[in-house]
Amino acid sequence: MSRFTDxxxxxxxxxxxxxxxxxxxxxxxxxxxxxxxxxxxxxxIYNHLAQTFGAITPEAAEHGLQLYAExxxxxxxxxxxxxxxxxxxxxxxxxxxxxxxxxxxxx
Numbered sequence: 001m002s003r004f005t006d007x008x009x010x011x012x013x014x015x016x017x018x019x020x021x022x023x024x025x026x027x028x029x030x031x032x033x034x035x036x037x038x039x040x041x042x043x044x045i046y047n048h049l050a051q052t053f054g055a056i057t058p059e060a061a062e063h064g065l066q067l068y069a070e071x072x073x074x075x076x077x078x079x080x081x082x083x084x085x086x087x088x089x090x091x092x093x094x095x096x097x098x099x100x101x102x103x104x105x106x107x
Contacts, residue, residue, distance in 0.1 A: 002069065002070055003069035003070055004041065004067070004068060004069040004070055004071055007045075007067045007068075007069060008041055008044050008045075008067075011044050011045070011047075011048045011067075012044075012047065012048060012051070013044075014035055014040070014043045014044050014047050015035075016104055016105055017035050017043060017047065017102050017103060017104060017105065018034070018035055018103045018104070018105050019032055019033060019034045019035055019043070019102075019103040020032070020033045020035075020043055020046050020047060020050075020100050020101070020102055020103065021100070021101045021102075021103060022046070022056065022087075022098045022099070022100055022101075023098060023099040023100075023101065024096070024098060025096055025097060027099075030098055031083075031087065031098075033046060033084060039084065042084035045064050045067050045068065045084075046064070046084070046100060047100070047102065048067070049061075049063065049064050049100075050100035050102075055097045055098060055099050055100065056087075056088070056091060056097060056098040056099075056100060057091070057097045058091055058092045058094075058095055058096075058097075060097075061088040061089070061091040061092050062092060064088045065085070065088055065089070068082075068085050068088075071085060072085060072089075075089070076089075
């Protein structure tokens with residue numbers, strides 16, 4: 001089992017979320033991460049970072065990269081392949097932050 005998978009198991013579940021909306025410092029929608037196969041792990045990590053740090057700050061981004069574990073090297077070698085990791089990598093030197101608004105499923 002990968003470290004990434006192990007890390008996800010330690011974080012709060014997100015089955016109640018449809019997506020996360022990320023907003024830049026001017027309040028513009030910067031990205032949407034849908035809770036679906038292929039991006040569900042990112043929803044788990046970004047949700048955890050938002051709950052822990054209040055926003056996706058450079059400090060939160062550094063913690064998030066640790067959670068992505070072995071996928072960070074692949075993202076560094078293949079820019080664009082992992083946009084949710086690329087976003088965290090860009091925040092660290094940039095010094096900006098993203099606000100996170102969860103989109104909750106209504107059952």
